[in-house]
Amino acid sequence: MNDESVPAAGRDFIRDIIDADLASGRNTSVVTRFPPEPNGYLHLGHAKSICLNFGLAQEFGGRCHLRFDDTNPTKEEQEYIDAIQRDVHWLGFDWGTHLHYASDYFEQLYAWAQHLIRSGKAYVDDQSQDEIRLTRGTLTEPGKNSPFRERTVEENLDLFARMRAGEFPNGARVLRAKIDMASGNINLRDPVLYRILHAHHPRTGNAWNIYPSYDFAHGQSDAIEHITHSICTLEFEDHRPLYDWCLDNLPVPSRPRQYEFARLNVTHTLLSKRVLTELVRGGHVSGWDDPRMPTLAGLQRRGVPAAAVREFVKRIGVAKANSTVDIGMFEFAIRETLNRTAPRRMAVLRPLKVVIENYPDGQSEELDAVNHPDDPSQGSRRIRFGRELYIEGDDFMENPPKKFFRLAPGREVRLRYGYFITCREAVKNAAGEVVELRCTYDPATRGGNAPDGRKVKATIHWVAAADAVPAEVRIYDHLFTAPAPDAGNFAAQINPQSLETLVGCMVEPALAKDNAEGAVQFERQGYFCRDPESTPGKLVFNRTVGLRDTWAKVAAGEGAAAS
Ligand code: ATP
Numbered sequence: 119m120n121d122e123s124v125p126a127a128g129r130d131f132i133r134d135i136i137d138a139d140l141a142s143g144r145n146t147s148v149v150t151r152f153p154p155e156p157n158g159y160l161h162l163g164h165a166k167s168i169c170l171n172f173g174l175a176q177e178f179g180g181r182c183h184l185r186f187d188d189t190n191p192t193k194e195e196q197e198y199i200d201a202i203q204r205d206v207h208w209l210g211f212d213w214g215t216h217l218h219y220a221s222d223y224f225e226q227l228y229a230w231a232q233h234l235i236r237s238g239k240a241y242v243d244d245q246s247q248d249e250i251r252l253t254r255g256t257l258t259e260p261g262k263n264s265p266f267r268e269r270t271v272e273e274n275l276d277l278f279a280r281m282r283a284g285e286f287p288n289g290a291r292v293l294r295a296k297i298d299m300a301s302g303n304i305n306l307r308d309p310v311l312y313r314i315l316h317a318h319h320p321r322t323g324n325a326w327n328i329y330p331s332y333d334f335a336h337g338q339s340d341a342i343e344h345i346t347h348s349i350c351t352l353e354f355e356d357h358r359p360l361y362d363w364c365l366d367n368l369p370v371p372s373r374p375r376q377y378e379f380a381r382l383n384v385t386h387t388l389l390s391k392r393v394l395t396e397l398v399r400g401g402h403v404s405g406w407d408d409p410r411m412p413t414l415a416g417l418q419r420r421g422v423p424a425a426a427v428r429e430f431v432k433r434i435g436v437a438k439a440n441s442t443v444d445i446g447m448f449e450f451a452i453r454e455t456l457n458r459t460a461p462r463r464m465a466v467l468r469p470l471k472v473v474i475e476n477y478p479d480g481q482s483e484e485l486d487a488v489n490h491p492d493d494p495s496q497g498s499r500r501i502r503f504g505r506e507l508y509i510e511g512d513d514f515m516e517n518p519p520k521k522f523f524r525l526a527p528g529r530e531v532r533l534r535y536g537y538f539i540t541c542r543e544a545v546k547n548a549a550g551e552v553v554e555l556r557c558t559y560d561p562a563t564r565g566g567n568a569p570d571g572r573k574v575k576a577t578i579h580w581v582a583a584a585d586a587v588p589a590e591v592r593i594y595d596h597l598f599t600a601p602a603p604d605a606g607n608f609a610a611q612i613n614p615q616s617l618e619t620l621v622g623c624m625v626e627p628a629l630a631k632d633n634a635e636g637a638v639q640f641e642r643q644g645y646f647c648r649d650p651e652s653t654p655g656k657l658v659f660n661r662t663v664g665l666r667d668t669w670a671k672v673a674a675g676e677g678a679a680a681s
């Protein structure tokens with residue numbers, strides 16, 4: 119990422135502005151808001167905005183509102199309103215009594231639109247959308263005044279009331295601010311304040327036939343809620359003069375200020391609700407909570423702890439210049455968080471059967487396994503050892519290269535929490551594939567050390583066949599192969615290997631009993647969590663993240679890791 123734009127942790131230009139506003143007395147408290155449009159699920163980019171807005175309120179002893187910007191009923195749904203609230207809570211933030219909707223203010227906004235008409239600052243325009251667009255001008259040419267611009271106040275009030283009453287079809291008329299068709303800022307060229315839309319609204323039903331534009335609703339909603347610092351992303355910078363114009367020309371109860379910060383972009387990821395909606399609708403993913411999705415619902419299902427999202431957002435900081443963050447940085451934060459807390463378990467993803475020839479048939483014993491190497495308070499558990507085990511298929515090689523220290527014919531390795539075993543023979547099927555290993559164990563090495571001091575170079579994980587539980591394990595990779603996927607052509611760039619489903623995995627029985635919510639580390643594999651599709655008869659695990667960053671290795675040309 120763009121290093122020079124990253125301020126010291128916890129400090130940024132917005133916090134500097136707030137410090138100055140409090141010191142000068144311009145503000146006596148800090149009130150922020152997070153203003154999602156309920157037209158999709160929240161994603162990692164929104165998490166940056168949530169952590170910033172709610173975080174500022176916490177730090178400065180103020181408050182943060184959750185306000186739904188529900189001014190476009192054709193795209194908005196109750197499902198999204200509910201999901202957004204769940205996800206903000208999941209991230210660890212609470213709006214208390216301050217759950218608001220722009221639609222709560224429709225009556226007030228209407229009255230303020232009338233106020234603008236009465237002061238000669240808004241008019242009803244009968245031009246079509248196309249005509250309005252064509253007469254708006256360009257960056258180098260001024261726009262043209264509408265032929266309806268000089269209507270009388272009475273006529274404007276009458277037409278506006280009839281727009282509200284539903285007398286006219288969609289698109290027949292709009293209410294526009296009367297500012298300046300020659301303004302250097304196109305947003306000030308008589309912007310549309312209201313449009314006719316005969317649509318059912320999730321909250322106001324069929325009460326309204328006109329809906330305010332974002333620009334007319336947002337600043338005034340901020341003012342009604344006494345928001346002090348209205349923080350949004352950079353693409354709204356050019357809208358700020360209009361934000362200010364509305365507030366300066368209306369009898370609003372408070373005077374918020376808008377500040378813009380850089381949106382979050384992450385490599386191999388598209389943070390755009392439009393793209394995410396199309397991924398869902400087009401069936402490219404299983405839903406908004408597909409574990410490959412950068413939605414908060416997807417991250418949650420994937421097993422990413424909210425604390426890791428917050429930590430990541432804290433580390434990337436808040437800046438004014440757009441940049442793209444390496445997804446490896448996010449994965450690093452996830453790994454770090456899970457490493458501290460996740461209990462260790464053993465699971466074999468691609469099982470290869472091992473028969474311990476010198477272990478008596480029908481007998482078994484229990485070994486002690488610690489749950490977390492750095493956290494004794496997690497205690498230990500008993501795991502079974504017996505004549506038949508499963509180990510990871512790629513922990514054996516018939517003809518090992520020089521740096522492969524795991525199992526091979528004649529080679530001795532340590533079983534995690536258990537004994538030393540030596541491979542005596544590889545049994546093959548008709549196709550010549552190794553299907554079973556015949557091994558012997560050294561009873562004197564219980565606990566993992568040889569009394570004669572001999573060493574082994576590798577320790578491998580395993581499960582006992584007698585009580586192993588079969589499971590399905592889903593391994594996820596980046597949803598997009600390209601580091602900077604093109605949002606215009608995203609479908610062609612979906613990583614065909616973004617989901618690998620492993621069936622017939624064998625996991626230790628504790629994994630069938632563990633608390634279904636929690637993350638676990640499968641030793642030597644990564645962090646996993648149980649998928650909500652799991653049933654008592656069918657365990658399904660999602661890989662949250664591997665133990666190492668394999669992409670960074672591929673990128674650096676290192677290839678696969680040795681033992
Ligand atoms: P998208 O661009 O994904 O469609 P949006 O901006 O339309 O998102 P909103 O619901 O309007 O989505 O966003 C709510 C808030 O979240 C806004 O203040 C917006 O600026 C902020 N936000 C959206 N995307 C990002 C991002 N990638 N990084 C930081 N903040 C974001």
Ligand code: MG
Binds near residue numbers: 155
């Ligand atoms: Mg938006």
